Amino acid sequence: MNALCLLPLGPVDATVIEMLDRRLSERFALPVCRLNGAVVPGDAYDPVRKQFEATHLLRAVRAAAPHDRTTVLAVTMEDLFIPMLTFVFGQAQLRGTAAVMSTARLDQRFYGLEFSPALLRQRALKEALHELGHTIGLTHCPDRQCVMTLSNAVQQIDEKGEDYCRSCRILLADTHRVPA
Amino acid sequence: MDTQWEILVVDDEEITRESMAAWLREDGYLVTTAASGREALDATRGREFAIYFLDLKMPKGLDGIETMMEIKKLYPNPSIVIITAYATVDTAITAMKEGALEYIVKPCNPQEISLLVGRIMKVKNLERENVLLRQQLSGRYRFQDIISKNPRMQEIFALIRDVSSLRSTVLIQGASGTGKELVARAVHFSGDRADKPFVAVSCAALAETLLESELFGHEKGAFTGAVSQKQGKFELADGGTIFLDEIGDIAPKLQLDLLRVLQERSFYRVGGSEEIRVDVRVIAATHVDLAEAVRQGRFREDLYYRLNVINIRIPALRERLEDVPLLARGFMERLSHELGKEAREISEGALKRLMEYPWPGNVRELENAVERAIVTCKNRTLTEADFQFLDTAVPHDQAWTVPEGLTIDELERRTIIATLERTEGNIKEAAARLGIDRSTLYDRIKRYNIPR
Numbered sequence: 001m002n003a004l005c006l007l008p009l010g011p012v013d014a015t016v017i018e019m020l021d022r023r024l025s026e027r028f029a030l031p032v033c034r035l036n037g038a039v040v041p042g043d044a045y046d047p048v049r050k051q052f053e054a055t056h057l058l059r060a061v062r063a064a065a066p067h068d069r070t071t072v073l074a075v076t077m078e079d080l081f082i083p084m085l086t087f088v089f090g091q092a093q094l095r096g097t098a099a100v101m102s103t104a105r106l107d108q109r110f111y112g113l114e115f116s117p118a119l120l121r122q123r124a125l126k127e128a129l130h131e132l133g134h135t136i137g138l139t140h141c142p143d144r145q146c147v148m149t150l151s152n153a154v155q156q157i158d159e160k161g162e163d164y165c166r167s168c169r170i171l172l173a174d175t176h177r178v179p180a
Numbered sequence: 181m182d183t184q185w186e187i188l189v190v191d192d193e194e195i196t197r198e199s200m201a202a203w204l205r206e207d208g209y210l211v212t213t214a215a216s217g218r219e220a221l222d223a224t225r226g227r228e229f230a231i232y233f234l235d236l237k238m239p240k241g242l243d244g245i246e247t248m249m250e251i252k253k254l255y256p257n258p259s260i261v262i263i264t265a266y267a268t269v270d271t272a273i274t275a276m277k278e279g280a281l282e283y284i285v286k287p288c289n290p291q292e293i294s295l296l297v298g299r300i301m302k303v304k305n306l307e308r309e310n311v312l313l314r315q316q317l318s319g320r321y322r323f324q325d326i327i328s329k330n331p332r333m334q335e336i337f338a339l340i341r342d343v344s345s346l347r348s349t350v351l352i353q354g355a356s357g358t359g360k361e362l363v364a365r366a367v368h369f370s371g372d373r374a375d376k377p378f379v380a381v382s383c384a385a386l387a388e389t390l391l392e393s394e395l396f397g398h399e400k401g402a403f404t405g406a407v408s409q410k411q412g413k414f415e416l417a418d419g420g421t422i423f424l425d426e427i428g429d430i431a432p433k434l435q436l437d438l439l440r441v442l443q444e445r446s447f448y449r450v451g452g453s454e455e456i457r458v459d460v461r462v463i464a465a466t467h468v469d470l471a472e473a474v475r476q477g478r479f480r481e482d483l484y485y486r487l488n489v490i491n492i493r494i495p496a497l498r499e500r501l502e503d504v505p506l507l508a509r510g511f512m513e514r515l516s517h518e519l520g521k522e523a524r525e526i527s528e529g530a531l532k533r534l535m536e537y538p539w540p541g542n543v544r545e546l547e548n549a550v551e552r553a554i555v556t557c558k559n560r561t562l563t564e565a566d567f568q569f570l571d572t573a574v575p576h577d578q579a580w581t582v583p584e585g586l587t588i589d590e591l592e593r594r595t596i597i598a599t600l601e602r603t604e605g606n607i608k609e610a611a612a613r614l615g616i617d618r619s620t621l622y623d624r625i626k627r628y629n630i631p632r
Contacts, residue, residue: 049287055199082199084263086287094205139208150207152291 001028001136002069007061008037009076009100016103017075019121020128024073027129027163038064040078051081054091054100062098071097071135073128079104089127089151092134099131105154123157133164133172141168185230185301186210190220190247191263192238196286200233207297217242221250228255230304231297236264236271245271245278252279256522257560259300314509324366326359327510330500336363336492343490344371349442351427351487352465354494356616357542360465361425363492367463368421376420379413383434384426384623392434393450402451414447414458421461427487428466428473429623435480442486462487467620497539497546505531507543511550512562523554529564537570541615548612593628596621600630 004024008017017034025032044056061074080088080102090101106123108116129147141148146165151157164172187209191197194215201211212229214220218241220234232251236244248260261282262275272283282296321329323337343350344367352360361380368378386394389403397412413422430438441447446457464487473479497504508526516523530553539545553566596614603609611621624630 053195053199055195055202081287082203083193083196084200084286084288085203085290085293088203088290091199091202092206094202134206139206150294152289152294 001030001071001132003033003067003071004028004030004132005033005035005066005070005072007035007064007072007074009057009061009074010037010040010078012037012075012077013103013117013120015117016121016124020073020075020124023125024128024132028132033066033070035064035066035072040076046081049081051079051087052076054080054082054088057100058091058093058098061100062093062096065097069097071099071132073132074098074100075103075124075128076100077103077107089157090131092131094134094139095137096135099135101127101131106157111154119158122162123154126157126160126162129162129164133168136172138164138168138171141165143167185304186212186227187231187233187297188212188214188220188223188229189233190214190217190238190244191233191235192216192240193235196235204297207294209297216240217244217247217250220247221254224251224254228258230259231300232258232260234260234262236262236275245275245280248275248278248280257524259304261296261300314513321506324362324369326362326366327506328500328503329506330495330503332495333500333503336494337366339490339492340366340370343367345373346371346490347459347461348489349461349487350463350490350492351470352463352492352494353470354465354467355496355542356467356620357544358494358496359543360467360494361423363494364421364423364463364465368423368461373420373461377417378421378423379417380423380425381413382425382619382622384429384619384626388431388434391430392437395434396437396447396449397452398450399452402449406451409449412447412449414441414460415456417460418458419460421463424462424464426466426619426623427464428468428470428479432480435483439480439483439486442483497542501535504534504539504546507546508534508550511547512554515547515551516554519551519554521554521557522560523557523562525561527561527563530562530567533564533567533570539615544617545615548615589628592624593630596624596628597630 006017006020021032021034040052041056041060044052044060046053057074057076057080061072065072080090080100082088082091087105089105090099092099103120103124104110106127107120108114126147133148138148140150143149143165144159145161146168147160147163148165148168149160151160187204189197189200189204189211191200192215197213197215201213204211212223214223216238220232234244234247238244242250244262244264248262251258251260259281260279261284262280263284263286264271265286275283281300284293284296321327323340326333326337328334340363350364350367352363354360365378368374381394383391393410393412395412395414397410397415398406400406400409437447442462445459446455448455470479470484470488474481474484508531512523512526534546541548549567549570552569553562557566599610599613603613607618607621611618614621
């Protein structure tokens, strides 16, 4: 990863963006730039499902990137889906430069529970590291503690740790020149 | 997670197939996409995918079920998941009836599809491991076309390797169905004559005069019906190997002729005066005890010693029961492919049944039994029930009383007559049912003077 930009799509909790800026900058040892917020592309909206299609968003995110070699992580509060699945937490270009993540299902209020800003930020960090891991080239990891393990439900996100496991860190360092 | 497996996603909608492919790639799988049934078939020709995700409704050309039927023509057991947005019981039933592994309605829960892919891959990994282990096993225990882990058979393999490039005559002894011709072929094809002819002659199948002409050829007009000159098997085998099966059954005159060929490496065609010289390695085989035949004066002693330079005695299958599972699996893999059947496994119960059976017809009988079980089996796994016919093949002692004064020869004669009656004189079928080869059956028919 050469450079990383955060792109808020539509209104996003400012504390989440603040936290991601700081923690991702530390994790990847590079400055994180923040792009001006953009509206969520309307053509990605499915009125029947009342969700946004993630692959459409990913293409729009890529188009918004300032430089070909800059990785852009878009963050939205809208719920995302792909046609085959009821929802996705996020999607990334594998070994690419674009990723998109949604905080909709990371928020306790989605499940009728009391809002927890700390839990939202913790989940958002894990999801961001997960999607960025894909852009760097990592696939899902069998280690249930690794941030790259597959999460199909928010409970699985809560169960995993906030960093890459040892073997994923070695892959990041050796193959992708990301600080372990 | 096994990154070697490839998945094919077939959907006419670009976003649907590409997003699904991206999602599976994040899981570490190699994914190919196709926009139509035709494209899918082009992609899978010569390359089987671990899972096929097929959209049921595709507007142009083949739909999901039609594409599945075409894929099933290419591969016997593909893992096909039919996807549709229109959930109806009818289409689900059709898909499953036609052989789909699963049927999912989109959109589906990510957890559901993760579990489905994981479950299929687990089975695929086990199948792959199974195949590898079997290949390793059969590789270790295979010599040419013979499979055995029996220590005596392993000694035979070593002996074959040692003698394969010599010109010495080999005498193979063993009961019917033990694989004498396979051993003969192994000697030939592992030696330096491998690229030269291997000519097999069954000495029991032909009358004396015909056999003579068959072995040595004849000149035009040598006898009635000899309308042109014909090369014999010895000439055809020049440079290579001649395999003389059932050598114990040949008539005294032919014994003498053979002795001359072995001593002088030359012979005359029937009715001919020109001496023909050949470089032929002779491998002879018999199910009779030749030493005993020599003692009884039925076989020439000098010919016996000429033939018995290198002696290979093949044990009966009941003496190498540990080979039964290996052989049964080997036959199952080959025969299910040849017969176009889907039998891929054999249950522990079936193997136990096979290990308990005495196999009077040896390996050939086992091969016939596996073939019969595959033909009648309705599932992927051969079970004990598929070998039930073995219970009637050899009657239990209590179910059959041996008549007083019955000799072995008489028993054999009656069995052959009864079997020929049941097969309405069909020699091939009768030999298969008796677990002996056709030449042995011809020999017995001749010996017992059984009318046909």
